[in-house]
Amino acid sequence: MTYIGTPTPRVDGRAKVTGSAQYAGEFTAPDLVYGSVVTSTIAKGRIARIDASQALAVEGVLDVLTHENRPKMASGDKGYNDEVAPTGSPFRPLFDDKIKFNGQPIALVLAEEWEISRFAATLVQVDYDAETHSTDLHTRIDKAYMVEKPDKPRGNAAKAHAAAAVRHEAEYYIPIEHHNPMELFASTVTWNDGGKLTVFDKTQGVQNVQRYICGIFGLKPDDVRVMSPFVGGAFGSGLRPQYQVVLAVQGALQLKRAVRLVLTRDQMYGLGYRPATIERVAIAARNDGTLDAITHEAIAMTSQYEEFSRNDTSWSALLYKSANAKYEHKLARLDVPTPSDMRAPGAATGVYALECAMDELAVALKLDPVELRLRCYSDRDQNNDLPYTSKQLKECYRKGAEAFGWAKRTPEPRSMRDGTDLVGWGMATGVWEALQMPMGNRIVLTANGHAEVSCATSDIGTGTYTIMAQVASDALGLPIDNVTVKLGDSSLPHSQVEGGSWTAASVAYAITTTADEIRRELLALAQKMPGSPLAGLKHDDVVLSDGMIVAKAAASRSVPLADAMRHGGVERIEREKLSEFKEDNKHARNTHSAIFVEVKVDEQLGVIRVTRAVNAVAAGRIINTKTAASQIMGSVVWGIGMALHEETLVDHAFGRVMNANIAEYHVPVNADVHDIKVIFVEEPDSTVNPLGIKGVGEIGIVGVAAAVANAVYHATGKRVRDLPITIDKILG
Amino acid sequence: MDDPTSRSRFRPEATSKPREISVTLHVNGEQRTLAVAPWTTLLDALRDRLHLNGTKKGCDHGQCGACTVLIEGRRVNACLTLAVMKDGAHITTIEGLSADGALHPLQQAFIDHDAFQCGYCTPGQICSAAGLLAEGKAKTADEIRELMSGNICRCGAYPNIVAAIQQAMGAMGSKS
Numbered sequence: 001m002t003y004i005g006t007p008t009p010r011v012d013g014r015a016k017v018t019g020s021a022q023y024a025g026e027f028t029a030p031d032l033v034y035g036s037v038v039t040s041t042i043a044k045g046r047i048a049r050i051d052a053s054q055a056l057a058v059e060g061v062l063d064v065l066t067h068e069n070r071p072k073m074a075s076g077d078k079g080y081n082d083e084v085a086p087t088g089s090p091f092r093p094l095f096d097d098k099i100k101f102n103g104q105p106i107a108l109v110l111a112e113e114w115e116i117s118r119f120a121a122t123l124v125q126v127d128y129d130a131e132t133h134s135t136d137l138h139t140r141i142d143k144a145y146m147v148e149k150p151d152k153p154r155g156n157a158a159k160a161h162a163a164a165a166v167r168h169e170a171e172y173y174i175p176i177e178h179h180n181p182m183e184l185f186a187s188t189v190t191w192n193d194g195g196k197l198t199v200f201d202k203t204q205g206v207q208n209v210q211r212y213i214c215g216i217f218g219l220k221p222d223d224v225r226v227m228s229p230f231v232g233g234a235f236g237s238g239l240r241p242q243y244q245v246v247l248a249v250q251g252a253l254q255l256k257r258a259v260r261l262v263l264t265r266d267q268m269y270g271l272g273y274r275p276a277t278i279e280r281v282a283i284a285a286r287n288d289g290t291l292d293a294i295t296h297e298a299i300a301m302t303s304q305y306e307e308f309s310r311n312d313t314s315w316s317a318l319l320y321k322s323a324n325a326k327y328e329h330k331l332a333r334l335d336v337p338t339p340s341d342m343r344a345p346g347a348a349t350g351v352y353a354l355e356c357a358m359d360e361l362a363v364a365l366k367l368d369p370v371e372l373r374l375r376c377y378s379d380r381d382q383n384n385d386l387p388y389t390s391k392q393l394k395e396c397y398r399k400g401a402e403a404f405g406w407a408k409r410t411p412e413p414r415s416m417r418d419g420t421d422l423v424g425w426g427m428a429t430g431v432w433e434a435l436q437m438p439m440g441n442r443i444v445l446t447a448n449g450h451a452e453v454s455c456a457t458s459d460i461g462t463g464t465y466t467i468m469a470q471v472a473s474d475a476l477g478l479p480i481d482n483v484t485v486k487l488g489d490s491s492l493p494h495s496q497v498e499g500g501s502w503t504a505a506s507v508a509y510a511i512t513t514t515a516d517e518i519r520r521e522l523l524a525l526a527q528k529m530p531g532s533p534l535a536g537l538k539h540d541d542v543v544l545s546d547g548m549i550v551a552k553a554a555a556s557r558s559v560p561l562a563d564a565m566r567h568g569g570v571e572r573i574e575r576e577k578l579s580e581f582k583e584d585n586k587h588a589r590n591t592h593s594a595i596f597v598e599v600k601v602d603e604q605l606g607v608i609r610v611t612r613a614v615n616a617v618a619a620g621r622i623i624n625t626k627t628a629a630s631q632i633m634g635s636v637v638w639g640i641g642m643a644l645h646e647e648t649l650v651d652h653a654f655g656r657v658m659n660a661n662i663a664e665y666h667v668p669v670n671a672d673v674h675d676i677k678v679i680f681v682e683e684p685d686s687t688v689n690p691l692g693i694k695g696v697g698e699i700g701i702v703g704v705a706a707a708v709a710n711a712v713y714h715a716t717g718k719r720v721r722d723l724p725i726t727i728d729k730i731l732g
Numbered sequence: 733m734d735d736p737t738s739r740s741r742f743r744p745e746a747t748s749k750p751r752e753i754s755v756t757l758h759v760n761g762e763q764r765t766l767a768v769a770p771w772t773t774l775l776d777a778l779r780d781r782l783h784l785n786g787t788k789k790g791c792d793h794g795q796c797g798a799c800t801v802l803i804e805g806r807r808v809n810a811c812l813t814l815a816v817m818k819d820g821a822h823i824t825t826i827e828g829l830s831a832d833g834a835l836h837p838l839q840q841a842f843i844d845h846d847a848f849q850c851g852y853c854t855p856g857q858i859c860s861a862a863g864l865l866a867e868g869k870a871k872t873a874d875e876i877r878e879l880m881s882g883n884i885c886r887c888g889a890y891p892n893i894v895a896a897i898q899q900a901m902g903a904m905g906s907k908s
Contacts, residue, residue, distance in 0.1 A: 232788070264792065461848075662790070667884060
């Protein structure tokens with residue numbers, strides 16, 4: 001049986017459809033205490049006075065923690081570091097009286113019942129010494145500064161622009177967006193004998209949280225176990241430890257009891273977010289559609305205390321053939337929480353601008369948008385002048401266009417109609433990195449033909465449980481029902497945080513290399529049997545298949561693994577290994593996509609619907625065609641949200657989010673989403689890693705918002721460059 | 733280490749917590765009597781008191797649908813319903829949808845169509861879909877989309893959710 005490459009149903013599917021899957025805020029203990037957070041109502045200043053007496057007077061309230069009475073915490077930045085932290089001085093919850101952003105946690109109310117804690121939290125009185133704050137990126141553009149040296153420019157972009165036959169230059173804008181995973185951020189911390197803590201946390205990195213908590217509270221790793229068996233969505237919001245885990249631990253240490261802290265939806269707008277970003281793109285082209293120069297400048301927001309910076313601009317120099325290129329990325333400091341990674345950070349925004357600019361250039365050149373991209377297609381990474389391990393982007397254009405019916409498009413804006421609706425067809429390219437990380441893995445094989453595979457990674461809905469089971473089943477030659485997967489537990493073998501689309505490739509490689517060692521041991525056992533049919537064979541001469549050790553050359557030469565283990569008196573074989581990828585500086589590793597979108601726009605009302613989308617993706621070998629397609633489909637939905645709905649609105653007078661809920665922050669609902677077709681283009685790749693896996697978590701969103709914006713232009717003749725494209729911008 | 737020491741607290745006269753009221757709920761065919769304060773929602777009563785965590789809290793404001801349960805067969809946001817309002821009511825949660833270990837046709841269809849990713853909105857989606865089927869209003873994909881729009885899925889599994897509901901509709905239709 002081969003599981004890799006098949007649409008294997010999720011192994012955790014039953015748990016999720018029956019309600020038995022347990023999430024962080026659902027673990028309990030006999031001595032459970034409930035917490036509620038009080039957050040700041042100013043954006044900058046200090047707490048002059050905080051009075052919890054009324055809250056403490058409520059029956060059932062056990063304590064109120066503030067900066068004045070919380071347990072001991074580290075006094076240096078190092079104690080608050082985490083593996084995903086940007087440069088700067090990390091935020092310290094309840095550390096002192098300073099207010100750095102509106103919505104900052106300033107007190108934790110602990111009570112016997114949740115409703116009591118919530119009520120008492122409203123009674124905490126706070127006086128502030130407020131200072132003048134600044135939360136609007138547009139007012140701080142002149143203060144923006146370069147944090148990192150930009151990638152080396154190619155040639156002389158300015159000169160090429162000046163001499164260009166056709167030139168397009170424009171500014172694009174992406175507002176603040178929040179992840180809004182369905183599960184509220186939550187931590188349940190149990191306080192066990194002698195002060196050992198078990199922390200059930202909503203996180204994408206249990207070991208990252210474990211190190212972070214140990215660093216803050218001076219605890220030993222053996223005394224803190226962090227678990228997240230199920231995560232109700234994260235999309236990057238769970239990469240860094242969030243403040244509720246610190247507060248929940250503070251409560252547990254203070255009361256020596258179990259504490260559960262679930263944030264409210266509005267409090268989650270005080271966590272990380274996609275930073276508002278201004279993107280300026282200039283492209284110089286010849287009349288034949290080849291490019292002379294690309295310039296891309298981004299200005300993004302960050303907090304006063306950390307420099308969150310992602311690569312928005314160098315995608316422009318990577319993707320299309322152009323002799324001259326220049327890019328820079330600047331940050332503007334504001335009195336806000338630090339932004340964070342959100343699905344395809346940097347690319348979702350930077351490529352949005354690039355792909356809209358390319359569409360505008362196609363219009364200026366009177367070229368079909370696909371044809372323009374083919375004329376400046378690059379087989380090499382333009383930034384580093386390297387070949388790709390694989391790049392089937394041309395095939396993405398071809399297959400995507402064919403499935404969409406692109407050939408029937410008439411180029412003029414407002415030229416296609418369906419009844420009273422204007423119809424628009426737009427397209428864009430997507431690109432992301434094929435990253436891979438060192439990953440640990442443990443396999444325990446028992447003589448009854450069962451294997452347990454474990455790693456401290458997480459499954460945030462991406463399907464990690466299932467692909468781990470698939471890869472292990474194939475590597476060990478066992479039916480998938482005989483494989484148990486354990487993850488989301490800091491006591492398991494090493495894992496980086498789960499993000500960047502690197503988990504599938506990394507964990508699959510870790511499983512196969514660990515399974516190699518199991519196979520070596522099984523062969524040695526089999527060869528000790530009298531008259532062994534596998535005598536004289538080397539480790540690479542055999543495979544594990546159907547519960548047997550089988551000679552590759554002759555399937556008739558085989559030994560059941562149960563026989564080999566029992567003959568050797570071995571009931572279980574356990575192997576643990578940290579697998580690292582060989583460094584390869586000679587290739588670029590990327591995934592690509594071509595996205596085609598149809599919109600229908602009500603001419604009178606300006607209502608836009610995305611009626612069809614085809615996303616053709618080249619991402620190496622797909623381990624699970626079912627769960628991977630779901631990832632791409634979900635990413636397209638995210639792209640629709642980014643294009644048409646999503647925007648966190650800040651009242652700059654107060655520096656406070658105005659739509660901090662999931663009704664006024666619009667995310668796509670079922671009626672907003674219609675036909676989405678996902679195509680995986682064949683992309684064999686033996687260079688990127690032995691299984692040819694590149695990851696699919698990010699690539700599906702990249703380019704989608706641009707394709708929608710380009711389709712809206714095609715439908716209406718109106719070019720909206722600042723997202724989201726709302727009705728007022730269409731009718732205005 | 734920074735160690736704040738000012739721990740003195742003035743404790744004014746205590747505010748007592750609200751008086752509890754006895755409520756009987758018929759949950760998944762089982763009679764459960766519990767004493768709840770008037771401010772306890774049905775959602776919190778199910779999750780914190782009856783330990784039925786399959787019903788999810790995603791917003792607590794009736795905006796996301798993750799807490800959808802069936803009350804007398806009709807779909808309701810448990811977060812907008814106070815437990816004391818439902819004395820004597822018959823409530824079905826995701827835990828009560830499958831009988832004797834056999835999955836409900838909707839549960840099986842959600843697995844078959846991969847109609848979820850993180851799984852957090854899933855119990856609410858399935859309960860809402862069960863209510864939708866009982867209502868008998870939705871016939872077309874567009875009608876399903878419209879009438880399932882009270883249940884947000886941030887993972888974006890919507891097309892698969894519609895396909896799963898259509899499958900279950902067919903399976904259940906052919907049975908009756």
